[in-house]
Amino acid sequence: MEIDNVPCFLCHDTPDVLYKLCECLESNICAECYNIDNTQQMARCAICRRDFTYNYKRNYLILTKDVLCIVLLFIAIISIELFPPLHIYYKSNESQTINSIFISICLFFITIGNIILVDLVKKIILIDDNTIKIITMLYMLKEGFLLILFFIINYNDRINAIIYYIVFVIGIVYVMPLLFFSIIFMFNNFDELKKYINNKSQLRKIAINSYIFNTYREQIENEPVPEPVQKIYL
């Protein structure tokens, strides 16, 4: 008697070994299909829609390399952003009050301003591999612009370093993007607010297309059909 070979549920091949991914009878897969990236992206069984359980294997070399890269990049960015204002602060001939106000404004935008900006961008833009590349490029442009302006300001004795740094670096690099994304965020949230008010103030029901009457009731001419009113029991 010939036994029917069990097929792979994706390619219908009947190899010697099949792997069961789930409790259901048909979720049998061949090694080749199992190793395809798209298969590994599946969250649920294609046959019975049960959630898959996953095994994780971490590559610690890649993890260390990535974490180190991020930490070094972070230190580099913070150093580039902190160095110019600190340098201007220590070289400045202005009064202590002006110096303190200057360094406080710079520190505020470098720390809290940057955190708020990153948070706003994450809320507004869908972050994927491409946006990460664009954001990294913008960051490099930002740091480059910041350094160039710092050298222009620092080596030009005729201009007031503090005022120029506040206007051209803090204003353009920190305040403008923050304002830009805050306005977009407000507009996005305006829609959410409108939706919230609409949801609270109006009840949405599926429009009734026609009626079906069962044997217990004959349709009487001109008598209005009762609406399917939800009864509230007190």
Ligand SMILES: [Zn+2]
């Ligand atoms: Zn297969």
Ligand SMILES: [Zn+2]
């Ligand atoms: Zn299944």
